Amino acid sequence: MIYAVGIGPGDPDMMPHKTVLLLNKADVISGFDTVLKLAEKHFNPKATIVSMGYKDQSEKLEKVGELSRDGKTCVVCFMGDVNFSGYEYLERIHSSSQEPNPVIIPGISSAQMAASKTLTAFETSVFLTFHKRGDISKDKEFLVTALKQGKAAIVIPLPWDFMPAEICKYLIENGISGNTKIHVFEHLTWPEETSYSGTLAECDQKFSDVSIMVISTESDNN
Ligand SMILES: C[S@@+](CC[C@H](N)C(=O)[O-])C[C@H]1O[C@@H](n2cnc3c(N)ncnc32)[C@H](O)[C@@H]1O
Known part of the structure; x- marks a missing residue:
């Protein structure tokens, strides 16, 4: 399962409770380095972190897809809300992670x-x-x-x-x-x-x- 979650504008306390709970228990937490840094307060300390930059995002999201198919609960973190200026990245979850239906949890944009x-x-x-x-x-x-x-x-x-x-x-x-x-x-x-x-x-x-x-x-x- 892959969850696509908006982590909010930056303050880690401005995150939906559902997203906090997910990050607390996720097996795999993924996203751009800069975005992950903003949310790490809530990460499961045992989670595998798959951080990426613009250049390696496709291969890193392929890896997330593999881990998801292995049965891991994977969370991909988006800046702000997934639904504002986030669909190019969402498209990469479709194409690179090969997950057509990630569960989207909105965030504060x-x-x-x-x-x-x-x-x-x-x-x-x-x-x-x-x-x-x-x-x-x-x-x-x-x-x-x-x-x-x-x-x-x-x-x-x-x-x-x-x-x-x-x-x-x-x-x-x-x-x-x-x-x-x-x-x-x-x-x-x-x-x-x-x-x-x-x-x-x-x-x-x-x-x-x-x-x-x-x-x-x-x-x-x-
Ligand atoms: C790819 S867009 C994603 C926007 C995000 N999905 C949202 O809902 O805020 C990234 C851009 O959003 C803007 N942005 C995101 N968070 C911001 C913040 N905390 N303060 C000001 N601008 C922000 C910046 O222009 C940044 O380069």
Whole structure:
């Protein structure tokens, strides 16, 4: 059995109890090194840890698949929630682990944290990730259209090609007011969490690859 679990935004205490119980008793715990570090407080000390990086993820997930077919309870850890910007990794569980139906346990997404910080209601917003392989031009156009329709947007940037400063520049070039308010949160719930608030026109800072952006429906007209 393979469980695909969202470990939440970083603070290990912001994890569903069901996921904590699973990590307490799992035979195999797997995921990217950076993600595993955030959740290790809850790991079964006897678990086999299969950690991976971008380059060896296919072979490591093949190994997880083999262990699962040997009858082991395997948990693959995702950052945040599995269902936001997580399906490319989920696809690798299908293809490399050869598990078409992992059990998914959602987690608290960085998007939920960013929404809570900015009082951004989901029903008035769009969620978008640029953190993916391939062409992002349709996503860029969708963002402009959604903002022009009065929606807020919760956006995961693309390291390092389409980061907040580039997103702001693109939006202004495509007719969104430079006075539109934005927030950028880095490392939400981590000890080193930081935040930035400003307008599209003002934002030219560099941010880390662990950042998420909220583009507001409000303008700063001062
Ligand atoms: C592949 S996406 C996965 C998103 C994740 N599934 C979620 O629900 O938050 C990874 C990106 O999400 C953003 N992210 C994840 N956790 C974050 C956090 N604690 N603070 C800010 N951004 C975060 C960063 O941009 C990071 O590079």
